[in-house]
Amino acid sequence: MLETRARLFDAALAEIGRSGLASADVTAIASAVGVARGTFYFHFPTKEHVLIELERNEEARIVAELDLAQTDTDDLVAVLSLLVRRVVAAERQLGPVVFREMLGLHFSANRPIEDDVSEHPLAEFVIGAITAAREAGRVSSQADAAEMGVFFLTGLFALLATGAHATAADAVVARYVTTMVKGMETR
Structure with a gap:
């Protein structure tokens, strides 16, 4: 079975x-x-369920890799840049069609499962990184780590799902991470 x-x-x-x-x-x-x-x-139950399972598997794999990586957890740009590199590597591994279809489900009315952030290891990782940066005084104490994490991942998934990063991947993605972190930092 x-x-x-x-x-x-x-x-x-x-x-x-x-x-x-x-x-x-x-x-x-x-x-x-x-x-x-x-x-x-x-x-x-649907073809979409296959992609949701794939997404969960990939998220768990990426977070396991991130947990093993030696990263300065006080440097939010470094942590999120490493995460983005792992996600982009997943695109190369899965192929652009499967990858974009998987990410596209986040923006689709056909997404069969209404799920919670806690069901997404990648979201929990990002929220944890933002929380650590907030506790270190690098991110505004007013910032809601869960909201900021969802904003970060939603924007990242939209950027990657549309293929907007394809022509100058490193520069576009680096600029995205830097811009998002600057928006969270204390002023």
Whole structure:
């Protein structure tokens, strides 16, 4: 059962990578695994659920990598820049179509799950980094770390989902991080 689910997950990601989310064919996914179409729906209520699971897996992986990295936690620009580099690396690993479809769900009425920030390891990491910077006096004590974290990630995901960073990725993303942190800093 778990093996079938894993094979369906991989086949769905391959199909989404080829066709995009809207055009991905559940029948083709099931056929690639050698199961009935209904088996896909037994494991994943919608194609969007595949991308949500992928997002959770990627977030957990990225946060584990960040936890292992030696980073000066007082330097919010450095911490968030490292996070962004890990997210951009995920785009290269997943491919641009799957990556953008995954991020695009944050801005879609078709997102099947209304979830809480606590269900997103990446959001918890960013909120923790902002909280630490606030406690160190680098971010305004008036700043709500949860709001600032959501603003940061929403803007980042929009930037990456639209591909606006593609032509000058490092410069655009670096400017984004710096601008966001400057807006949070104490004055």
